[in-house]
Amino acid sequence: MTTNNGASIQDLQNHEIDQLDLRIIELLQQNGRIPYRDIARAIETPEATVRYRMKRLLDDGIITISAFINTGKVRHENVAYIELKVQSDFFESVLDELISMESISYLSAATGEFDIMLEYIYKDNQDLLSFIGWLKRKKEVIDLNSRNILKIYKAQYPARVSQE
Secondary structure (H helix, E strand, O other): OEOOOOOEHHHHHOOOOOHHHHHHHHHHHHOOOOOHHHHHHHHOOOHHHHHHHHHHHHHOOOOOOOOOOOOOOOOOOEEEEEEEEEOOOHHHHOHHHHHOOOOEEEEEEOOOOOOEEEEEEEOOHHHHHHHHHHHHHOOOEEEEEEEEEOOOOOOOOOOOOOOO
């Protein structure tokens, strides 16, 4: 399985990041548009070092810079949270297809009653019904649970990478 930039999951798990990388990531999480020179000043490191580190972090797929829609501020898109219980061959046959869908903003394997959790961005009820119907027609999907997200109060995923 590969990520959006073509790196395998195994490749991503083998990358080393250090305290300097973590400090850069922390600043980017506070402001994804912060200029390199401001990062360099904040962490007291040459700007060239920040540029090099950023290039490596981005090229290796360790971080991505993205814009997120605050669905509480716009009315044309909605979010559904969907949990799936699946057969083991689901991962081989369907997961890559889900990863490539632009309407899926979050996709993960999970423990507990359901195996997969995802967030689906939908335009209207018909769009959501069509997607859920498509999932239910997959022979690998054993059970499905969905919830509509009415308002997001916080959506933040701060870096919590332990350094051993």
